[in-house]
Amino acid sequence: MRFPLLFISLFGASAMVGQFGAASVAVPQVSSNDLQAIDVDADGDIDLVSLQPGLDMGWYPNADGQGGFGARQTIVAASFSPSLWALADVTGDGAPDAVFVGDAGQVLYLAVSDPAGTFLQPQPLLNLDGSGLSLAAIALVEVTGDGLREIVLSVNESNETSRLLVGLNVQGTFTDFIEAGPLFAGSAPTFILHGDIDFSGGNDLLVMDMLGQLLVLRNLNGDGSDWLADTLDLPNGMFSFVRPQLIDVDGDGDLDLAEARFPNVFWRENPLLEGGVWGPWTAHQLEPWTTAGQGVFGSLGCGIGAGVVFRPENPALQLRYGHWVQEVEAFSYRQDLAAVPQGVPMLLADFNGDGRDDLIMYDQGDALMLLNTIEVPVEPAILPDLPALCKYGNEVPLPDAQPSGGQWSGPAVFQNELLRQMLSGSGNFTLAYIAYEAGGCAIGDLATINVVEFPLISPFLGGSYCRNEAPIQLSSTPPGVTWYGIEQDGVFDPATFQGSFIVAEFVDVTGEACAAESFPILMQTPLPVSIDPVGPFCVNSGPQLITGSTVAFDYEWSGDIVSWNTSGAVFSPAQGPGTYTVILTANPSDPTQCPGYDTIQVVVNDQFPDIEISEIPVLCTVSGPVDLVPHATPPGGIWAGPGVSNGGFDPATVPAGAYLVTYTASLEGCLASQVASIKVLDEAEVTPSANLEICPADDPLQFSGFPEGGAWNAPLDANGQFDPSTALVGAYTVVYTWVGQDGCVLNAPEQIISVLSTTAVEIEPIGVLCDDLEAVPISGFPGGIWSGAAVGEGEVVIINPGALGPGQWPLTLTASGPGQCPGSSTVDLVVEVCTGAPELEVALAEAWPNPFSEEIVLRIGAMGLLHLELYDTAGRCIGSYGQQQAGGRLVLNQSGAMPGAYFLKLTPEAGVPKVLCLVKL
Structure with a gap:
């Protein structure tokens, strides 16, 4: 929002020489008639165009691109008697073309140019001879949206009316001139300004009627098909236009109207962008009649917005300039240009391409050039703080x-x-x-x-206040006042205030003082009321009754409660965790009293305490009481259970055993409990890792004692371990003694370790075995588990030398005697390739028949037998016979035996045993 400041020079403008350079003659002795700045040759440099009355229409090329102009070149020859004219590109080739009125105002011509600035022979577009029409103004404007400019004419009609005609541009040719806008009463407008004034559709047209009213023909569709005539609302008639400029004065993006002439230098603000409604065009006076004069608006290069250069009508004043200052959103006060010619009219255009408009002025028939030498500021203005x-x-x-x-x-x-x-x-x-x-x-x-006028106190005080009301922090604008009636911190405390008024006095930097006084203040005494302390509660605590007291008959409970009655207010922790407000209000029954209030904040928690209990040491039945408090966190809880009293445990009150005690703690109303175990012992406990009967080859026997940390007797080591490999066969007593923290002693019942002897195992010797034997029984004592060359169980195992083959084969027997540890014996069996085995069999004994069905006749050989044994296929001995004389005969009846293979072990009086294989049918 712009602040409407008028920066009028109230005590004279200061002289300035830095805005424009020294004047030089741009074009000597040239007519000032309708001088315009146009890039005629489309080379990017601005040239000068003028109409010499009674002569030709011509242009001066900007030869060096720096404002050095060459000789005049003809656009329209004097033979055409050119008068009204406009120069712009209508053919779309980038070079401006000339549209003018010639032949004493009777014919409208078009002179097309090439990019070099050479104009072809003018061609007639519209012959007005005998039509009763005359032209008052010409403009070349793009109104149809196709990028080509149309010819807009201001036409006087014969019946004292006038109108605007638009010559439609069809690829550089003009055949139809159509009416645009309303019919005007009286003379036709003498100028046509154009641009997108309403930011809607396309380019609009602005004209002035005979009554001095400005009208905008709004190009609604942007194609020239629909025109809406709006008469501008120009309040304050003292600021009227003669021939305004359409220019963005305030740099806000829309086109404003400005004019520098006598009796005012002023501009009117386009209101379109401020609220979206096209309201009144506000006038901003820059110079009053005392200093106003003819001039021109343009871009001086001092930032966004426009500048103005003008010559005051007062001959005692010098040429002046000023420009829009964006930081304050207003025009600067005007500066005098010292030692600068005072010529008029003026023209602003950028002739050297530096982005700053240079100044052309007429002086004694010459067009003078003053190049713009402005330097854009880089540092902002710095203003001091203004004290109140x-x-x-x-x-x-x-x-x-x-x-x-x-x-x-x-x-x-x-x-x-x-x-x-x-x-x-x-x-x-x-x-x-x-x-x-x-x-x-x-x-x-x-x-x-x-x-x-006086400092503003906030909040402003006055009226009745209750003594129980909260203190009020007062502030003042401006700050820094002196307070009367209260302390200098500005706090009004009803509990301590004793006066009737509060005054704030402000003394400014000039020594002037101004003060503000409050309304009268009346203090009242509150009714006594109190609420009994409660909480905190847990979310699972259930409904709670909150009580309080007051002397008032009329009272009420309010806040975060469920209900209330004469007993108190019911509060529900089930509302969830948080802090809740409960209020008890005592209402006065006397005008001299004021309500009494008491408020409490009730805390509801949903976080339960995290209880940790450290280990409680083992106690003896003779131990003294133990303090349990150090063993639990968080502190402040309650211990309960057998033997517990006042946070301690007394083992003298309970028999030996294990007891569970409970610790309960609270965290803002939420309870949690945890159980701990306390052991009271009258003797220690010892537990072995295995049976107490142990063999010398067994792993060490580990004992554990409870409570831990006691002492073991020899031969157990300090860790309670007994190693049988280092002990002799016999019995050993285990003794474990434990001493508690308080010095009490516990002994464990004695236990006896028995180190057993190892069983002696023997395997009957056997000689070299022949590989042609199929089964040989081998005996051992005591019976046990056979492994190695043969697998079996008992006192006898059958081996098959033929299956083993020649070589040395270990055979092991492992056995345990009653009350003894297992023992083992291993022999190596030798199997060789043998010859003469049948003779050996005959020398010992000969069996017939073989295979047999019921009985076997055994003839004893010449060597005689010490004894013989008969085994079934499972290796069981099913018959044993004593010594047999050489040459004897023995009948073995096996009629009840099952069919299969049987083995007869022959033990000679001298030599190794021999096995005969028998088959029963």
Whole structure:
């Protein structure tokens, strides 16, 4: 939002030489008639175009691109008697073409040019001879949206009316001229301005009618098919236009109207972008009649927005300029241009391509060029803070700023002084400071000053206050007041206030004082009321009754409660975790009293305590009481259980055994419990890792003692381990003794370790075995488990030398005697390739028949037998016979035996046993 500041020079403008360079003759002795700046030859440099009255229409090329103009070149010859004209590209080749009125105003011509600026022979477009029509203005405007410019004519008709005609451009040719907009009463408009004025559709047209009203023909569809005529709302008729410029003065993107002439230099603001409604065009006066004069608006290069150069009508004043200052959103005060010619009219255009408009002016028949030498500022203005003031007092000089030497402006500012008593009302007022830099541009900024009739107290006090109300922090605008009636911290505390008024006095930097007083203050005494403390509660605590007391008959409970009655208020922790407010209000029954309040904050928690219990040492039945408090966290809980009293455990009150005790703790109302075990013993306990009967080859026997940490007797080591490999066969007593922290002693019942002897195992010797034998029984004592060359169980195992083959084969017998540890014996069986075995069999004994069905007849050989044994196929001995004499005969009846293979072991009186294989049918 722009602050409407008028930066009018109230005590004279200062001289400036940095805006424009020295004047030089651009074009000598040239007519000032309708001089325009146009790039005629399409080379990117701005040229000059003029119409010499009674002669030709011509242009001066910008030969060096720096404002050095060459000789005049003809656009339209004098033979055509050109008058009204416009120059712009209508053919689409980038070079401007000339549309003009010739032949004493009777014919409209088009002279097409090439990019070099050479114009062809003019061709007639419209013959007005005998039509009763005459042309008042020409403009070349793109209105159909195809990129080509149409010819817009302001036409006088024969019946004292006028209108606008648009010649449609069809690929550079013009055949139809159609009416645009309304019919005007009286003379036709003498100028046609164009641009997208309403930011809608396409290019619009702006004209002035005979009554001086400005009309905008709004190109609604952007194609010239629908025109809406809007008469601009121009309040304040003292700011009227003659021939305005359509230019964005304030740099906000829309086109405003501006004019520099006598009696006003002013501009009117396009309101379209402020609210979206096309309302009144507000006038902004830049120069009053005392300093106004003819000039021109353009872009001076001092930032966004427009600048103005003008010559005051007062001959005693010099040429002046000024420009829009965006920081303050207003025009700068105008500066004098010293030692600059005072010629008019003027033209602003960028002739050297540096982005700054240069100045062309007429002086004594010559067109003078003044190149723009402005330097864009790089540093912002720096304004001091303006201290607050009391309104009533003498004028206050406003401080200087950076750059120095500038001017302050704003409400009640005159010659850099603030006439504070002339301000309307009080409050914050916006002032602007603008100063010109050496480079020629003005910079500025806004500052706020607080001017008050009296300081504003917030909040403003007055009326009745209760003693139980909370203190109120007062503040003042401006700050820094002196308080009366309360402390200087500005706190109004009803509990301690003793006066009837509060006064705040402010003294400004000039020494002027102004004060504000509160309304009368009446203090009342509250009814006594109190709420009994409660909580905190857990979410699972269930409904809680909150009680309180008051002397009032009329009272009520409120806040986060379920209900209330004469007993109190019911509060439900089930509302969830958080902090809740409960209020008890005592209502007065006497005007001298005020309500009494008491408020409590009830905390509801859903976090339960995390209980940790350290190990409680083992106790003896004779131990003293133990303090349990150090063993549990969080502290502050309660111990309970057998033998527990006042946070301690007394083992003297319970028999020996294990006891469970409970610790319960609270965290903001939420309870949690944990159980701990306490052991009270009258003797220690010893547990072996295995049977107490142990063999010398067994692994060490590990004993564990409870409680741990006791002492073991020999031969157990300090860790309770007994190693049988180092002990002799016999019995050993285990003794374990434990001493508690309090010195009590526990002994474990004695246990006896028995180290057993190892069983002696024997395998009957057997000689070399022949590999042609199929089964040989081998005996061992005591019976046990056979392994190695043969597998079996018992006192006898059958081996098959033929299956083993020649070689040495180990055979092991493992056995345990009663009350003994297992023992084993191993022999190596030798199997060889034998000869003469049948003779050996005959020498011992001969069996017939074989195979047999019922009985076997055994003839004893010449060697005689010590004894013989008969085995079935499972290796069981089914018959044993004593010594047999050589040459004897023995009948073995096996009629009841099962069919199969049987073995007869023959043990000679001298030599190794021999086995005969028998088969029963």
